[in-house]
Amino acid sequence: MEIKNKSSFWQALFSATILFIAGLVIGVYLENYRGAETQEILLNSEINILDSKIMGEISETFDIDCEKQSEKISEFADNIYYEAILLEKYDSSSSLTKITKSLHRKYDLLRLILWKDATELKKRCPSNFHTIVYLYQFENPSNEVKSKQIAFSRYLSDIKDKYGAKIILIPIAGDTELNSIDLIKDKYELKNYPLVIIDETTLIREIEDLTRIEQNIDFN
Amino acid sequence: MNFIQFFFFLYTFLALYMTSLFVIVYLKNRKEIFHYPKGKPEPVSIVMPCYNESKSIGKAIESLLKLDYPKEMIEIIVVDDKSKDNSAEIVREYTKKYSNVHLIVNKVNSGKAAEPTNIGIRTAKYDYIAVADADSTPDRDALIKMIGFLQEDKEVGGVTCQIRAKNQNKFFEKLQAVEYSVIAFTRKLLDQIDAVYVTPGPFALYKKKILFEIGLFDTNNMTQDIEIVWRMVYHGYKARMCLSTKTESITPDKFKVWWKQRIRWNIGGIQTLMKYKSFFLRKGMLGAFIMPFFLISLVIGLMGLSLFTYLSIKSIYIKYLATKFSIYAGTDIIKFSELNLHPSVLNYFGLALFLLGGIFTYIGLSIVKEKELRDKNIPVLFVYFLVYLSLYPLILITSIYKIIRGNYSWR
Numbered sequence: 001m002e003i004k005n006k007s008s009f010w011q012a013l014f015s016a017t018i019l020f021i022a023g024l025v026i027g028v029y030l031e032n033y034r035g036a037e038t039q040e041i042l043l044n045s046e047i048n049i050l051d052s053k054i055m056g057e058i059s060e061t062f063d064i065d066c067e068k069q070s071e072k073i074s075e076f077a078d079n080i081y082y083e084a085i086l087l088e089k090y091d092s093s094s095s096l097t098k099i100t101k102s103l104h105r106k107y108d109l110l111r112l113i114l115w116k117d118a119t120e121l122k123k124r125c126p127s128n129f130h131t132i133v134y135l136y137q138f139e140n141p142s143n144e145v146k147s148k149q150i151a152f153s154r155y156l157s158d159i160k161d162k163y164g165a166k167i168i169l170i171p172i173a174g175d176t177e178l179n180s181i182d183l184i185k186d187k188y189e190l191k192n193y194p195l196v197i198i199d200e201t202t203l204i205r206e207i208e209d210l211t212r213i214e215q216n217i218d219f220n
Numbered sequence: 221m222n223f224i225q226f227f228f229f230l231y232t233f234l235a236l237y238m239t240s241l242f243v244i245v246y247l248k249n250r251k252e253i254f255h256y257p258k259g260k261p262e263p264v265s266i267v268m269p270c271y272n273e274s275k276s277i278g279k280a281i282e283s284l285l286k287l288d289y290p291k292e293m294i295e296i297i298v299v300d301d302k303s304k305d306n307s308a309e310i311v312r313e314y315t316k317k318y319s320n321v322h323l324i325v326n327k328v329n330s331g332k333a334a335e336p337t338n339i340g341i342r343t344a345k346y347d348y349i350a351v352a353d354a355d356s357t358p359d360r361d362a363l364i365k366m367i368g369f370l371q372e373d374k375e376v377g378g379v380t381c382q383i384r385a386k387n388q389n390k391f392f393e394k395l396q397a398v399e400y401s402v403i404a405f406t407r408k409l410l411d412q413i414d415a416v417y418v419t420p421g422p423f424a425l426y427k428k429k430i431l432f433e434i435g436l437f438d439t440n441n442m443t444q445d446i447e448i449v450w451r452m453v454y455h456g457y458k459a460r461m462c463l464s465t466k467t468e469s470i471t472p473d474k475f476k477v478w479w480k481q482r483i484r485w486n487i488g489g490i491q492t493l494m495k496y497k498s499f500f501l502r503k504g505m506l507g508a509f510i511m512p513f514f515l516i517s518l519v520i521g522l523m524g525l526s527l528f529t530y531l532s533i534k535s536i537y538i539k540y541l542a543t544k545f546s547i548y549a550g551t552d553i554i555k556f557s558e559l560n561l562h563p564s565v566l567n568y569f570g571l572a573l574f575l576l577g578g579i580f581t582y583i584g585l586s587i588v589k590e591k592e593l594r595d596k597n598i599p600v601l602f603v604y605f606l607v608y609l610s611l612y613p614l615i616l617i618t619s620i621y622k623i624i625r626g627n628y629s630w631r
Contacts (some may be wrong), residue, residue, distance in 0.1 A: 005245055005413045009509070012241035019236050020229075023572070027565030092564075143534065147541030154542075155551040207548045 001168050017103045038103055041083045045110050048076050052117050066125030073118055074129060074165040080114055081160065083129060084171050104138060106178045112180055115170050119200060130217045131168045132156065137193040138173035148207060152194045155210045167217065224527070225566070231523050232569050234516055239576050242409045246583075249412045253587065256462040261366025261453060263293040264425070266350040267340030269333045271301040273311055273354035276470060281314050281321060283357035289364055296321045297344060298354070299336035302329035305356070333421060334437035334444040341436060349426045356422035357386070358467040366425045369460040377430035378449060380407070380419040382466035382588060386474065393607045394600045396471040398585065404463065405584035410513075411461035417448070417510045418446045419459050423467035430457055441495075443488025450496055453506040459526035463588070479615070486619035489518060525613035577605065606609065
């Protein structure tokens with residue numbers, strides 16, 4: 001039996017393949033476009049980090065006042081924080097490309113440097129800000145951990161909105177297999193996420209204890 | 221790429237393939253879509269199985285008597301499957317009035333349409349057999365436009381026409397009217413690639429010789445009108461579709477009746493698939509296209525719904541936990557800053573498929589000339605897409621459950 005329009009089957013396969021590939025290409029392009037934005041964010045962050053480090057050294061050499069230094073580091077930390085939120089959104093929207101994931105480790109290192117610089121500044125100068133480091137699970141968090149992280153983020157975002165430049169909020173992924181972060185994890189005996197470290201001394205692991213953050217930061 | 225993404229892309233590709241195929245076939249054959257071979261009248265026996273159809277049987281017989289076809293070339297055989305109502309009495313009145321109307325009353329109720337249909341075919345005296353439902357009314361030109369398909373090609377064993385929803389007053393009936401129109405359009409496109417896989421019960425025309433050769437309708441199958449075509453194709457024959465004429469059929473106006481009807485269709489479809497499973501991806505058109513197409517038609521909705529349900533449940537569960545934890549923490553349960561205005565590529569693919577489906581339906585309604593449904597019933601179209609079609613996977617799940625339990629019957 002001769003089939004009518006037999007060629008239509010192959011033409012449809014060809015057409016579907018072309019459309020599907022075109023969709024993938026557009027998708028990859030869109031995600032890469034976001035990836036390019038991420039690269040831009042990262043580049044700025046690197047420059048800012050370098051700037052921050054040099055600022056610390058210059059401050060010591062030229063005896064620049066602490067208030068100015070605090071102001072600058074807070075400004076920079078705020079940028080890092082809001083960029084982190086944007087980065088997370090890009091990350092959750094990426095289906096085809098892994099660019100943001102590979103960049104994540106580098107970005108976490110920059111945040112770690114920021115934490116170190118902020119801590120050193122606190123030691124050098126009379127402290128008028130607090131550091132709140134938020135450690136979370138990046139790779140395949142369970143539903144429970146993911147939900148807990150959402151609640152932690154919301155709470156920390158409230159705190160940040162309330163106290164502004166008086167706190168430096170640094171979100172860092174705890175499971176990116178970076179030696180420097182592993183050292184921190186060993187020091188604080190950290191195994192589960194999410195958790196918060198306030199001023200390098202107080203650890204908050206449970207949702208119910210989040211309200212203790214405000215008790216630990218005193219601006220009077 | 222994780223499993224969910226793979227699953228989504230597979231779903232997308234299958235949907236794109238089917239849409240591409242239909243678009244290509246339509247573009248190649250759009251001038252011939254209403255074409256029908258001019259046939260010459262030859263005697264036809266019209267077999268009408270009937271069970272408790274007292275409300276509609278009279279109109280159905282009247283419509284057959286009014287066909288634009290030489291009266292002496294038509295005999296109407298109504299086979300009453302031991303109705304509990306007065307269907308047989310109504311038909312008896314017609315037999316007194318018209319010499320070409322005959323009534324056979326089955327000794328016991330068979331519970332399916334296939335057996336009374338076969339009884340009618342066995343007593344038919346003509347070489348062409350039309351099978352008509354007792355609640356359907358074919359257009360006057362139905363027979364004369366359909367018979368040419370059987371006469372022009374000896375490989376054609378059966379021919380069907382557009383089945384349209386007769387009643388279109390209630391919202392629920394309009395939904396079915398949209399569906400019937402889209403099915404008619406799709407079936408004509410399948411006709412252009414020799415892949416018509418069903419000659420629906422409301423009105424179909426067959427060659428008696430071929431029906432006897434392949435063994436008449438399967439009395440064990442819940443959708444004998446699908447099974448008979450698959451058997452024809454298996455034996456090297458094919459079915460055709462005539463878009464230029466139609467039969468109107470009464471559609472269920474109650475959800476419960478509709479649900480039961482669709483379960484029966486699904487169970488019959490699965491029975492047929494199981495019967496011919498060894499020919500899957502083999503045995504010419506049947507295994508190479510009809511079976512995969514039928515299977516994809518059945519499961520693609522289930523795939524989509526499974527994916528949607530899984531992602532929705534996961535999202536709802538995470539949102540529930542996040543809300544619970546946020547309440548513990550004394551923070552907001554919704555934050556504007558969490559709104560993600562960077563949709564994933566998967567969202568774009570999903571939107572594209574939705575739009576493609578919409579365009580296909582719109583074109584289908586335009587071609588089968590359901591302009592009122594198309595233009596004046598936008599809410600019907602939305603509900604059709606977002607709700608009505610979403611019920612199909614649930615029907616499939618229920619049907620599979622009933623098959624496993626062995627708990628199903630024709631009526």
